[in-house]
Amino acid sequence: MSDTTATDGRVIGERALQTRRRILDATAALLREQGALDVKAMDVAREVGTSPATFYQYFADVEDAIFALALELPEKVAPIQTQFESDWSGPAGLDLARQAVSDYTDFWDENAAVLRVLLLRADERDERFRQVRRDYNAPFMTAMVAKVRSAQDVGRIAGAIDAEATAGAMLAALDRLPNYREGFEKRGTSREAMIETVARLLHSSLTGEPLS
Amino acid sequence: MSDTTATDGRVIGERALQTRRRILDATAALLREQGALDVKAMDVAREVGTSPATFYQYFADVEDAIFALALELPEKVAPIQTQFESDWSGPAGLDLARQAVSDYTDFWDENAAVLRVLLLRADERDERFRQVRRDYNAPFMTAMVAKVRSAQDVGRIAGAIDAEATAGAMLAALDRLPNYREGFEKRGTSREAMIETVARLLHSSLTGEPLS
């Protein structure tokens, strides 16, 4: 699975790799411009300046191309995931949380179109998208669950709290709020205020330290 | 706008209303079964046992039909929204929060397919879906923002916290977690544990009372 292949299973060479890449880039661009429901294989082919048949040489359909884009996300997000692994206790921890939330928000802004399809198809129970969502989420979840558990160990967070659910709720906030930012800004909540607040919620919910 | 019309603007009668309804129900069913990217106008027509032309008499395309389904959500969710308006302070408040979270989760389970498209298209900046999302969200947001503000007034929550962002984060948790439930259950977190935890997070974040 580590070699990239054509739809017939053939391992592809340098020239083909470049074509495949141009198709992926065009798919990402159209996804951003037109939304997930409107991207046609033929649009992508036109955009790349190639024949539709070429598109089908590399991807079974548009969803398959978006899936390939989604496969690239876990790797891209890895540096941010490590930020969630450091110790967030104490006031310095709040700074770390701020940075992490800010970076994650930036990441969302850059990859929103693909992330939305990834989440949508995973929510719709498509197994392969679910697998990618797991790969994508797992490091965040593991890191955040560990924070909650260790706060529970020292009695800072009640045992009745479920660590997984807490981590999931925080990830939910991180994943949906970038989509609301524009609305927030219209009503006077700046990006910074949003990040500050979410960072505090994360910090408090994960470490059990008071919401200062 | 209060009368339901055909695509040519004509106000429609009883028989047509029933046809329209059957089309909407079939759309909802296919949406649940196949996911948003795969529903074709022709599939819907086949499902209803009618000609495709009939579909286009009532809806411009599949998205338009889903939009009509989304329009029905704000009304359906109203009873749950009022639960967010009561006073959640004190331990009795936690009970109210539990009930609200539980009901909202049920609502999501029943309307997941349409909700997902509503959020997706609104996130993709489609203006009419945005409008519906606003109508849908506003009562939740208003109620939750008010809770945070009044907690801030009595000094329970710091002024550096943004009330809108807090409410948004909680709504985010409510909107995404139902989609993760299956995964949670596989890893040992029951629906009840999830609801309990989210209820506590909401209660604590919105009232400023400690995460007990």
Added chain:
DNA sequence: CTCCGGTTCTGACACTCCGTCAGATGGGTG
């Protein structure tokens, strides 16, 4: 330089779906 063999690309096609119309259908009313 030219020819060769494998790789990559595409024209052409059959099929399905889209979206529109003019006209057929049907059920309520006098």
Added chain:
DNA sequence: CACCCATCTGACGGAGTGTCAGAACCGGAG
């Protein structure tokens, strides 16, 4: 029963889908 108007649909031109067989391309080998 006959009419009328709301409703439905057959039929069509156009666009997108997906598949081939063969054309174009490219990097050696001679």
